[in-house]
Amino acid sequence: MSASSDTRPPVTHPTPAASAPSVGYQGEPGAFSELALRRWFGGSARAVPLPDFETVLARVRSGEVDFAILPVENTLAGSVAAACDAFLRAEVDVAGEVVEPIRHQLLALPGTPPSALRRVSSHPVALDQCRAFLARHPHMRVVTGSDTAGAARAVAEGGDPAAAAIASEGAGERYGLEVIARDIHDRPDNQTRFWVLRSWGAPMAAPQPGVSHSMLVFETRNEPGALARVLRELAEAGLNLKALTARPAEEPWHYRFIAEVEGDLTSGRGAVAIASATPHMVRSRVVGPWTVRGPGGADGVAAPHADAAGCRRAIDAVDRALVRLLAQRRDLATRTQSLRTGGGDLLRDPAREAEVLRHAAAEARAVGLPEESVRQLFWRVIETCHPAVSEAPPVT
Numbered sequence: 488m489s490a491s492s493d494t495r496p497p498v499t500h501p502t503p504a505a506s507a508p509s510v511g512y513q514g515e516p517g518a519f520s521e522l523a524l525r526r527w528f529g530g531s532a533r534a535v536p537l538p539d540f541e542t543v544l545a546r547v548r549s550g551e552v553d554f555a556i557l558p559v560e561n562t563l564a565g566s567v568a569a570a571c572d573a574f575l576r577a578e579v580d581v582a583g584e585v586v587e588p589i590r591h592q593l594l595a596l597p598g599t600p601p602s603a604l605r606r607v608s609s610h611p612v613a614l615d616q617c618r619a620f621l622a623r624h625p626h627m628r629v630v631t632g633s634d635t636a637g638a639a640r641a642v643a644e645g646g647d648p649a650a651a652a653i654a655s656e657g658a659g660e661r662y663g664l665e666v667i668a669r670d671i672h673d674r675p676d677n678q679t680r681f682w683v684l685r686s687w688g689a690p691m692a693a694p695q696p697g698v699s700h701s702m703l704v705f706e707t708r709n710e711p712g713a714l715a716r717v718l719r720e721l722a723e724a725g726l727n728l729k730a731l732t733a734r735p736a737e738e739p740w741h742y743r744f745i746a747e748v749e750g751d752l753t754s755g756r757g758a759v760a761i762a763s764a765t766p767h768m769v770r771s772r773v774v775g776p777w778t779v780r781g782p783g784g785a786d787g788v789a790a791p792h793a794d795a796a797g798c799r800r801a802i803d804a805v806d807r808a809l810v811r812l813l814a815q816r817r818d819l820a821t822r823t824q825s826l827r828t829g830g831g832d833l834l835r836d837p838a839r840e841a842e843v844l845r846h847a848a849a850e851a852r853a854v855g856l857p858e859e860s861v862r863q864l865f866w867r868v869i870e871t872c873h874p875a876v877s878e879a880p881p882v883t
């Protein structure tokens with residue numbers, strides 16, 4: 488793989504006309520996909536739980552939901568095959584990517600001693616991330632279910648003290664379960680990548696900062712070197728190959744490849760690479776570009792670490808990102824002010840400030856932060872972005 492530095496302008500990020508988009512996800516409330524969609528869309532988005540990946544894709548394709556979120560790869564369990572296959576069958580666009588830290592908890596009815604547990608259920612991809620824990624507890628029979636939060640709900644509703652589920656702490660809180668064993672995933676830096684999907688042709692809005700990523704979906708001729716020739720065109724264009732996924736095409740022993748690269752395949756050297764690779768491909772389509780958010784993503788938030796020094800480095804990275812976001816916010820606020828006043832004196836808008844504080848409080852509630860404290864912090868944020876605004880916050 489070759490390194491690349493992306494100096495192109497920011498990727499255009501989709502935002503639907505409505506301020507609170509609807510976002511479909513597979514699973515039940517409390518699923519990791521719901522956490523991921525909150526990271527991308529914030530607390531005000533309407534999360535729409537759906538039974539399976541096919542339904543998620545069908546809903547976003549038909550426009551019944553504005554966006555969808557799809558788990559595509561986990562650092563321990565690898566590609567989420569069913570999600571990739573559903574994506575390959577649907578004509579949808581990737582609008583963004585979220586990298587979400589995944590922390591699994593063993594959940595059971597409150598007061599259950601660990602020795603009483605006989606059965607543990609969860610999504611198979613989640614079970615794959617907790618292999619060492621499950622191997623250490625062979626007295627628990629492993630049962631696969633259709634999602635983590637659904638498994639937690641079933642334990643709560645079933646009332647069986649021998650039953651446990653593996654799911655997020657949030658799912659445990661939602662369904663009134665207790666954490667019996669904490670952080671049981673095989674590595675502390677466990678993460679999943681999710682694609683944010685939209686139907687082709689959905690409106691695009693404000694550009695987002697960050698490195699753009701895009702993908703080539705293709706099939707090759709069944710001949711020696713066909714895949715290597717396509718990949719060489721990408722490498723020679725200086726595009727870093729981030730992930731290569733192979734899924735079976737319908738015809739026996741034929742494959743469909745998803746090559747994800749850092750860079751834009753729709754313009755410049757990326758488009759030239761695609762033109763050169765075309766003779767080596769049977770079918771192909773380019774998807775994206777999009778930006779990445781979350782640990783290891785383009786917004787610079789660091790991954791979780793096992794030791795305190797690693798955590799502090801991660802905190803430092805988060806703090807740097809926060810300050811950069813503040814500078815970005817100040818620039819936007821300054822521009823808003825000048826558009827509102829036609830370049831005149833700074834003018835406060837108490838109604839808008841109240842709205843900003845309300846949004847921040849809603850966001851805080853969604854991620855479990857103390858609302859009042861975040862509200863006050865945001866008053867200081869408005870102040871910091873506008874030194875001229877320094878009075879007490881409006882009462883809402």
Ligand SMILES: O=C(O)C(=O)C[C@]1(C(=O)O)C=C[C@@H](O)C=C1
Nearest residue numbers: 820823824835836839840869872
């Ligand atoms: O939204 C605006 O009109 C702004 O000027 C930005 C902003 C803010 O920082 O959020 C700043 C001052 C106004 O009183 C209201 C909001």
